[in-house]
Amino acid sequence: MKNIEKYTRGYFMPPVKSLKWTEKEYITEAPTWCSVDLRDGNQALIVPMNLEEKLEYFQLLLEVGFKEIEVGFPAASETEYAFLRTLIEENLIPDDVTIQVLTQSREHIIKKTFEALQGAKKAVVHLYNSTSVAQREQVFRKSKEEIINIAVTGAKMLKKYAAETEGNFQFQYSPESFTGTEVEFSLEICNKVLDIWQPAEDNKVIINLPATVSMSMPHVYASQIEYMSDNLKYRDNVVLSLHPHNDRGTGVADAELGMLAGAQRVEGTLFGNGERTGNVDIVTLALNMYSHGVDPKLNFENIPAIISKYEKLVRMTVHERHPYGGELVFTAFSGSHQDAIAKGMKWREEEDCQYWTVPYLLIDPMDIGREYEGDIIRINSQSGKGGIGYILQQNYGIDLPNEMRESFGYSVKNVSDHNQKELMPNEIYDIFMNEYVNINTPFEYIRYQYKQNGQYETIVSLRVNNEECELTGYGNGRLDAISNVIQTQLGIDYKDLIYKQHALEIGSGSQAVSYVGITSNNGTVYWGCGIDTDIMNSSVKALFSAVNKMVTSLQLSVERELIK
Known part of the structure; x- marks a missing residue:
């Protein structure tokens, strides 16, 4: 590969070792799930959903069992604003569901956001601003102090407008581009915001730490999360949340290790839809937990129906190899x-x-x-x-x-x-x-009769070359007697007869099926099957099927005189 020298590791390890998460074997309980399909997912679509489609998708998320749903950026467009007002005014939000909205740290945007939230029974207002080195230097061209001021000013405005607006509001802060930010600086800015909001047991604050761009291996993200979890102020009253993206294909691993490291909440989307390579896939996360015997608290018991509705609304398909949901993921061809x-x-x-x-x-x-x-x-x-x-x-x-x-x-x-x-x-x-099954050329089996005089005497009726004949043979049982007829009177040599039979139970009433294998003089095994309402007839048909396959295969010539 060319140009290796132009790439560097743009992430930051914590200043102290944070490895307690490595001692845990698996995730023992489901996090709080927050779907961001209607915001991150929707903004990543070639054709974003219209109002009716967003309402239908919202209903799908409720059916899956989400209790927190980010419904959009109401100050961004009229469709986003109208969607939120429709949910509130038409009472479409169940009492046990919290909606979430996103806002930048700009007063006119915060003001319009709270206008859209008027009358919300329960809503999370999600404030964010970007904090990474790249964003500070290249996009905003601001110092750390100036970036902190953006966050603190926004936090104060959220408190002000929440106090003036009818509704029940919880606050959330995200240092966007957390993975490209010095961990100590992320901690500093989050704690400054927490000091403004003063979280309490009955008024918890969400601190969301997004892998806005996945930049490191998952263990690094986990160490960053653990450091934040150990050092955030008001920790007992802070809900630590993750928002992984999938740039390196490790979104699920980032989230799983992040939960081991202390995160209590995960933001993601169904099947990972989102900008670039997408958000973390909540379907995979939840069913990974399920595979360990842990209830994910989401309902994927009819994943084909979920996929059908998802594909209709987002106009994309779930890949055949997508974990759990893909058409071929449970299929073996090998x-x-x-x-x-x-x-x-x-x-x-x-x-x-x-x-x-x-x-x-x-x-x-x-x-x-x-x-x-x-x-x-x-x-x-x-x-x-x-x-x-x-x-x-x-x-x-x-x-x-x-x-x-x-x-x-x-x-x-x-x-x-x-x-x-x-x-x-x-x-x-x-x-x-x-x-x-029931192979009837060159020898067509018609019927048999038998009587028992110490051993079975059996008369077999056949049709060969359109002429019917009867042959008599003897044996220890009916099938043995008929086999002797074939070998002694038709001159067909074989050995090692294998036999099995059973009732044919699916879709066939009282029919029976028999299987017979015979071995030719050259060692090849030929198999035949017979199906009939009479178990013995099915056995005879299986034997003749095997014999006919062998005769045809070996191109044996049987003179007509042998059966006269």
């Missing part, structure tokens, strides 16, 4: 993965397990509204016998013997490879039916 999943699912049924431990599946897809059928195992040329057998069993009740799965697996993979496509369950079923 043969070894499919085999492990199929065996894991069977083991769960047999053992009646309390905990979810299925290989390759972090959580049970059913718990978030996904289906096993079509979601977990899908078939292409990379798939294996385990997955292919699982598809037949789950969708059609056909439980292939383990020895037969390899043979059928090759048949399916060859079709997929030849056609260069994924195969749907119905296509896999069709391949099975066409290649293995």
Whole structure:
């Protein structure tokens, strides 16, 4: 790569070690979640949502279970202002939900913000100004003292206008671009704001520390958060909040380690929509907690419905590989993965397990509204016998013997490879039916009769070359007698007959299915399947299916005289 020398690490480690977070194993309780979809998310859209769409999205956030929702920047545009007034005047905000609005530290903006908030039952007013070295030097060209003055002046104005406005208000301050700010300076400016607001047990203040631009590895952010948590004034009455972005692809990790480091609240969006690479994805954060047995206090039990509404309103799609929500995230195409999943699912049924431990599946897809059928195992040329057998069993009740799965697996993979496509369950079923079930050429089985005189005497009726004939044979059982007919009177040699049968329970009434494998003289195993309402007939059909596959494959010629 060129130009490496132009890049430097623009973040700041705390002045003292802050590593207590490393001693914690996992997050033990859900943070307070604040959705910023309607502000950060909306402002990042090519076409921002209109009033009706924002109202519909607000309802979606309520259904998911958010209790704090940032609804916009009411002083920024008429749509933002009208949206907030509509929520308040039409009483659309549940009593247990707090709305949040954003404002810069400028008096005319603060004044209009409180005008928009008139009559709000419960609202957070979110004040911010940028504090990083880059912003101070390049954008504002101001000293640290001047930047502190912007924050302090804004904090005083919030107190003034809140006292003059009908409503119930909580204050929040963000040193924007926190990750590019000297940690000691972030602490100084936040404490100056806290001194103005004087947080109390019944009037807590939110200090929000945004990774406005993700600049470091997640452990650095965690150390910064822990230092702030340990040194903020009025700490018992301060709610420490995170607002990670995803520039380095570490937004989720930043948030998780930040919570270990003392943060009590997280601002983010559904599926990470936001400026540039986006905000932290609350869906992933919440379901990561869920995978550890911790209730995230948000409802993603029908994630397909959430995605459908989300994609309609933001006009973007959730990527197929997006954690938890993506169409393919629970799907295995690899043969070894499919085999492990199929065996894991069977083991769960047999053992009646309390905990979810299925290989390759972090959580049970059913718990978030996904289906096993079509979601977990899908078939292409990379798939294996385990997955292919699982598809037949789950969708059609056909439980292939383990020895037969390899043979059928090759048949399916060859079709997929030849056609260069994924195969749907119905296509896999069709391949099975066409290649293995009730095969009737060159020998078409019609019926059999038997009587037992010490051993079974069995008469088998066949049709060969459009002519019907009857052959008699003997054996220890009906299937053994019929097998002897085939070998002695048709002259077809094979050995090691393998046999399995079961009821066909899915969609087939009282039908039975049988599987038979035979081994030719060259060592190749040929499989056949029979399906019939009579269990014995299904067995005979399976045997003839296997024999017909072997005869056809080896191109054996059977003289007509043998069956006269």
